[in-house]
Every structure is written in structure tokens, then in C-alpha cells.
Amino acid sequence: MTLANQPTASDEQIKQQTRKRPLMEIDKPTTIMCTVVAVDHINLCYRVCSVCEKTLPENPTSACKYCNFNNSFNPSTSGSKRLFRVLMSIATDAKVFVVIMFDRAARVLFGCSADEFFDFAKTHPYAAMAAGKALEGEMLTVTLSKPKNGCHLKVHIKMSGAVDDSL
Structure with a gap:
């Protein structure tokens, strides 16, 4: 029997056999190896209340309405801080994803807080x-998970951890 007579599997069939569900449909966090394709450098961080971490407008004079309302007995205003929210494209061996890297993972890659980087x-x-x-x-090992609150676009995946593999 020759090899020419044996049935061959197409590349698409092989991909379907190795991964039963696409990465976007996996509900639990998934760790993958990827390469950073592009980073949106326009808005790397955002302002939050330093007490409750609710998002604040970019206007530096605006205070947290929630904390100031609940602390009516303590009239001092709450301060603000910045947290990373980095929109980036990453590529695996099979697909390119648009992800949002939040503060905890971004601190690892940037080596500083969002406030320090902003200053x-x-x-x-x-x-x-x-x-x-x-x-x-850069090659990274990242843990991807779906957003818990559903506020983000469906194409975005929360990057909960990142390790730089080039070091």
C-alpha cells in the first residue's frame, strides 16, 4: 500500500482536532504564548478614585461623587490616581487578538505605576x-480571560497576567 492511497487531513481539520472550541469561547482563563503586534499609545491610563477605584473624568478638579456622597460626615474629598488600561494586539500561532491589558499586568511590563509613567x-x-x-x-506568556462585567466589547479579552519571555 502506498502513501498516495491513504486519506490526508487538511490543515483546517487538524486545527479543529487540536482545539475543540475557539479561544474566544473558553470561559475559564487561558494561558498562551504570544507576540505583541501593536500597542495603542494614545490612552495608556485612566483616572480612578483612590478610595473606591471608580472611574473619574480626565478633569483633574473632579472628585468622586460616590465617595464624597457617602462621606457626608467627613467632608474631605477623596484623591485620584491613575491605572493602566493598554489596548494592544497580540498574535498567537493561529490568530491575532485585540486585548486590554489592565493595571496589574501592565505594571509588570512598564516597570512602574501608571502615575509614575504619566508624570x-x-x-x-x-x-x-x-x-x-x-x-x-516582544514575546509574552499571557493569561487571557473574558471580562466579568460584560462592559467591554466582545473582541476584547482581559489580560490578567503577562511574563516577558525575552529575558
Whole structure:
């Protein structure tokens, strides 16, 4: 019997056999190896209340309405801080994903807090662009999970952990 007579599996059939469900349909966190394709350097961080971490407008004079309302007996206003929220594209061996990397994972890659990076970027206007370019091509091991609150677009996946594999 020759090899030409045996049935061959197409590439699509092989992919279906190795992964029963697409990555987007997996409900539990999934750890994958990937490469950073692009980073949106326009909005790397956002302001939150330093007490309850609810999102605040970018206006520096705005205070948290929730904390100030609940603390009517203590009239001091709550402060604010910045947290990372990095929109990026990552590629696996099979697919390209658009993901949001939040503060805990971004601190690992940036090596500082969002407040520290924001203050640095005020004096170095191209810092965000340079950081995005520096991350492009980096190989990472990331843990992807679906957002719990459902507020994000369905194409976005929360990146809950990242490890730089190039070190």
C-alpha cells in the first residue's frame, strides 16, 4: 500500500482536532504564548478614585461623587490616581487578538505605576509612543480571560497576567 492511497487531513481539520472550541469561547482563563503586534499609545491610563477605584473624568478638579456622597460626615474629598488600561494586539500561532491589558499586568511590563509613567510622559512627550514601539515584537506568556462585567466589547479579552519571555 502506498502513501498516495491513504486519506490526508487538511490543515483546517487538524486545527479543529487540536482545539475543540475557539479561544474566544473558553470561559475559564487561558494561558498562551504570544507576540505583541501593536500597542495603542494614545490612552495608556485612566483616572480612578483612590478610595473606591471608580472611574473619574480626565478633569483633574473632579472628585468622586460616590465617595464624597457617602462621606457626608467627613467632608474631605477623596484623591485620584491613575491605572493602566493598554489596548494592544497580540498574535498567537493561529490568530491575532485585540486585548486590554489592565493595571496589574501592565505594571509588570512598564516597570512602574501608571502615575509614575504619566508624570514621566509629561516631561517626555514621546514616552508613550516609545514604550509602545519597544513592546512591539516582544514575546509574552499571557493569561487571557473574558471580562466579568460584560462592559467591554466582545473582541476584547482581559489580560490578567503577562511574563516577558525575552529575558
